[in-house]
Amino acid sequence: MNAYLASVIEHVKKVHGNEPEFVQTVEEVFSSLEPVIEKHPEYEKVDLLTRMVEPERMFTFRVVWMADDGTWHTNIGYRCQFNGALGPYKGGLRFQPNVYPGIIKFLGFEQVFKNSLTGLPIGGGKGGADFDPTGKSDAEIMRFCQAFMQALYRYIGPDIDVPAGDMGVGGREIGYLFGEYRRLKGAWENGVLTGKGFASGGSLVRPEATGYGAVYYPENVLKHEGEDIQGKTIACAGFGNVTWGICKKAMQLGAKVITLSGPDGYIYDPDGVATAEKVDYLLTMRASGRNKVKDYADKFGVAFYPGEKPWGVKADVVMPSAMQNDVHMEQAKQIAANGVKYYIEVANMPTTNDALKFLMEQPGMIVAPSKAVNAGGVATSALEMAQNSERLVWTAEEVDAQLHKIMNTIYQMSVDAAEEYGLGYDLVAGANIAGFKRVAEAMMEQGVF
Ligand code: 2IT
Numbered sequence: 001m002n003a004y005l006a007s008v009i010e011h012v013k014k015v016h017g018n019e020p021e022f023v024q025t026v027e028e029v030f031s032s033l034e035p036v037i038e039k040h041p042e043y044e045k046v047d048l049l050t051r052m053v054e055p056e057r058m059f060t061f062r063v064v065w066m067a068d069d070g071t072w073h074t075n076i077g078y079r080c081q082f083n084g085a086l087g088p089y090k091g092g093l094r095f096q097p098n099v100y101p102g103i104i105k106f107l108g109f110e111q112v113f114k115n116s117l118t119g120l121p122i123g124g125g126k127g128g129a130d131f132d133p134t135g136k137s138d139a140e141i142m143r144f145c146q147a148f149m150q151a152l153y154r155y156i157g158p159d160i161d162v163p164a165g166d167m168g169v170g171g172r173e174i175g176y177l178f179g180e181y182r183r184l185k186g187a188w189e190n191g192v193l194t195g196k197g198f199a200s201g202g203s204l205v206r207p208e209a210t211g212y213g214a215v216y217y218p219e220n221v222l223k224h225e226g227e228d229i230q231g232k233t234i235a236c237a238g239f240g241n242v243t244w245g246i247c248k249k250a251m252q253l254g255a256k257v258i259t260l261s262g263p264d265g266y267i268y269d270p271d272g273v274a275t276a277e278k279v280d281y282l283l284t285m286r287a288s289g290r291n292k293v294k295d296y297a298d299k300f301g302v303a304f305y306p307g308e309k310p311w312g313v314k315a316d317v318v319m320p321s322a323m324q325n326d327v328h329m330e331q332a333k334q335i336a337a338n339g340v341k342y343y344i345e346v347a348n349m350p351t352t353n354d355a356l357k358f359l360m361e362q363p364g365m366i367v368a369p370s371k372a373v374n375a376g377g378v379a380t381s382a383l384e385m386a387q388n389s390e391r392l393v394w395t396a397e398e399v400d401a402q403l404h405k406i407m408n409t410i411y412q413m414s415v416d417a418a419e420e421y422g423l424g425y426d427l428v429a430g431a432n433i434a435g436f437k438r439v440a441e442a443m444m445e446q447g448v449f
Helices: 003-016 020-030 034-039 041-045 048-053 101-117 138-155 171-185 206-224 241-252 276-288 294-300 329-337 353-361 375-390 396-420 427-445
Strands: 057-066 072-083 089-095 123-129 161-165 233-236 256-262 265-268 303-306 317-319 342-344 366-368
Touching (some): 003 020, 003 048, 020 101, 041 048, 041 427, 072 089, 072 138, 089 101, 101 375, 161 375, 206 241, 206 366, 206 396, 233 241, 241 256, 241 276, 276 294
């Protein structure tokens, strides 16, 4: 490996070694950059890479809230304003008990390159809290969100930092966060958060956008192989917002999602999550706060496999769409043994680095990276920002058409970037290089700091 790249990775391991997820994502992105760094010696001269792996700013804050029984609870809130070269920091908030600086930083780093790939003016950021929404009442969620925003509101704004949802933060939470921001500032401020409900200034199609984009992207891949998404079976994970959007778009296009998963196991539905009733039921499951995928099996009489992951199921397209590091070497081997041709990452960093490398080496298998595949969510957030600042509302058709176009462009940019550096049809390296190039150019233009 190029000596400069290797030295920056050493730096990250030394300084952030106690944040393995962050080290993992830096190693993954940088493994694609060798030809770019060799071609651009000016980057090393200004130590661009070390500056890219250090967030511009990251802070924690105390979030104190009252449970329904009158007891008080204290959580840690985070916001990482990773890189603002391309625009206001933009990225979601994750509420999950395992949230710690390594999770926020890995998500923030991914977000910088993902947002760059959208071609829109958004920098990268991420935040969240080590709060567990499971089993919490609506009033508890509201009080938590209000306390969270009381601590955060001074440090965000439509030209500064625009948060959105991630795991554990959906339309309901964004509504409470936005309401509290508006109350504290006494101003509507161009929406400031994205993923708002439609009545509060949210964009049509934003709830579906990540899932829709995650189907539009592989449509391009299949076309490249002379195939069609229609009639394909898809193995998915999770049953939240993203997987719901995938099921909905797949159903419209005549494909079917045959697996879903949750913390309790996975379900196998050979007929597919492919009726309006089934797709809508995912929303009911999410709203119940139970966080159990078994509810789907009970409702529709399909098989439930407690404590297992769905990666042993044979499908045409495999889409890890639940969470980071869901697919390890063992699962990757199962997927390869099943003769899967399309491995389309959806969740942020769903594959360990060794498993990803293994899958990419399988003859005939095409791997697409999450930072490109799931970028439709944040791209539509940027469309929501545009609508809010224009004081306009676009139709669902307009938003969906823009989203579709953005996903096609992301795909093409990735293909072209890999080609440009002589790497052939490599969607993983292509996305890393294309995302990197735009951030690098903006940072070079803006001087050293
Ligand atoms: O991972 C992601 O891109 C998100 N959670 C959405 C970020 C956003 O600002 O819409």
